[in-house]
Amino acid sequence: MTTRDLGAAVVAFTLPSGILVGDTVYMASRNIEPMKIVGYHLPTQKVTSVATGSGLTSQALGADPAGRYLYVGVDHERAGHHNLYRLDLTDPTGPIEDLAEIEGLNIIALTVSPDGQVFFCGTEKSPKVYQYDPVTRKVTDFGSPDPLATMGRAIVATESTVFYGSGSVLSGGGDASRAEVFAVDRATGAVASITPPEIAAAPVVRDLQIIGDQLAVGTQGSPTPAPFAFVDLDDYSSVTVVDTSGTSAKLFREHDDRVYFVGLTGIGVHTPSTGAVEEIKVPGIGDPVRRTELWRLDPKQSSSGFAGLAVLGRHLYAMGNKGQLFVIDRHSRAIVHTADHKSIVPDLSTLLVHRGHVYGASRTTLYRIDRKTFEITALVTGLAGKWYGIPRICVDERGRFYVLRDRNLIQVAIPHQG
Incomplete structure (x- = not known):
């Protein structure tokens, strides 16, 4: 990397x-x-x-x-x-x-x-x-x-x-x-x-x-x-x-x-x-074409709200605003995994899906969530990104990630994992 x-x-x-x-x-x-x-x-x-x-x-x-x-x-x-x-x-x-x-x-x-x-x-x-x-x-x-x-x-x-x-x-x-x-x-x-x-x-x-x-x-x-x-x-x-x-x-x-x-x-x-x-408010997944709500689920363990959402396969990943990760089975609508990652996600975070993996960025860390175990791996630490709203992450067509370190834009090349 x-x-x-x-x-x-x-x-x-x-x-x-x-x-x-x-x-x-x-x-x-x-x-x-x-x-x-x-x-x-x-x-x-x-x-x-x-x-x-x-x-x-x-x-x-x-x-x-x-x-x-x-x-x-x-x-x-x-x-x-x-x-x-x-x-x-x-x-x-x-x-x-x-x-x-x-x-x-x-x-x-x-x-x-x-x-x-x-x-x-x-x-x-x-x-x-x-x-x-x-x-x-x-x-x-x-x-x-x-x-x-x-x-x-x-x-x-x-x-x-x-x-x-x-x-x-x-x-x-x-x-x-x-x-x-x-x-x-x-x-x-x-x-x-x-x-x-x-x-x-x-x-x-x-x-x-x-x-x-x-x-x-x-x-x-x-x-x-x-x-x-x-x-x-x-x-x-x-x-x-x-x-x-x-x-x-x-x-x-x-x-x-x-x-x-x-x-x-x-x-x-x-x-x-x-x-x-x-x-x-609509804290579920909905049908934007029919403009109807399909279902909603309140994972009552979080009182701080959510800033990061991503869908990979049958799972919905939801990152709470204080580092609580929830993984929800979209078919059964059951919470299948919860974990506290406040050391990596001290407050807000965003998520995205790329090449079969879920990645996220907080103001301190670029991280990846394992799609099988749901464990989090810190990829880049010490970002200390300045406040421009919710921490951002994006990826270009060549698979290179972009996050903020202080006020600077950082490009990160992560080797592809199968």
Whole structure:
């Protein structure tokens, strides 16, 4: 087996954030230097602008009510590096305008209130709520509603109140806080916890959105199915809880009297008038021609979902997002093999079939699954591939494989096995 480093490469222009402004979606890139802010015009389905940003990536985009400015929050990489800037959309190709530097803050959530004020939060010691005033060009620090949290993960604002969602990464550990929702009075700075008790077991608040006269609250990372909640903006004690079968709920959007949201395994639809929740997911194999589901199987041993699927002969190979391998007999629909390969597949992975074998790639390893014993053999280790979405693997017409090592594209020639 031989490997060849082909140099810097990107297999996917990953987009960690996006926002619709008028008829154009603006998106920020990830792990591309320098970062790009791309405008995609929906009516013409064309990229209409590309601006060079600052920083490695951005999960935090927000537009002012007039659609004039796009605000961007990024990590604070070094002294002198601004982690809040904006792009004038009258010329969306740039340049960007630096606005503020908050030392030690990695901005991961940003919103613009109806009166044009910018609020943001993120990861730092004792995460705080910040406001940027475009008129005075000053930053106000509202302090930390929950000093024991490891991150401020969600934020949304009205003309009078900032709603802030916090929690802890990987459940925090030790004394770290879990999911909390706070209301911050913009005039006085007074802080009040309005956390619905039904969501308090989750590690972190994942999303906050104002829908009509209610605040939609979604969480992520709960070990059990997590509900989301609607909090009445006029009476925080008035809460409507919506049960789901998933462990996360985010990206709430209202359309035709229904609320759509994204869960761990697909898209959910909630009808407030009836309380019904429909989850659009198909964890089985289906008939795409007839558009019908043939069967489904829930291997309940995995709570983290699946990223890798491959079919070889009568077997369906499913790689869980934490290294759990399941092999399913498609004829009997029985699980015929399970194994834990977290040392090789620490999180996400993809699979493909080539010349009668199943191959896979994680962010650390290129591997092969034996079609008889289902054992895994590590072929190339130490990849440490950068995050461009789910780890990728492909093979060309000559049988050479391609994966990422750091940011470089690696070509791997594997001797054919019968």
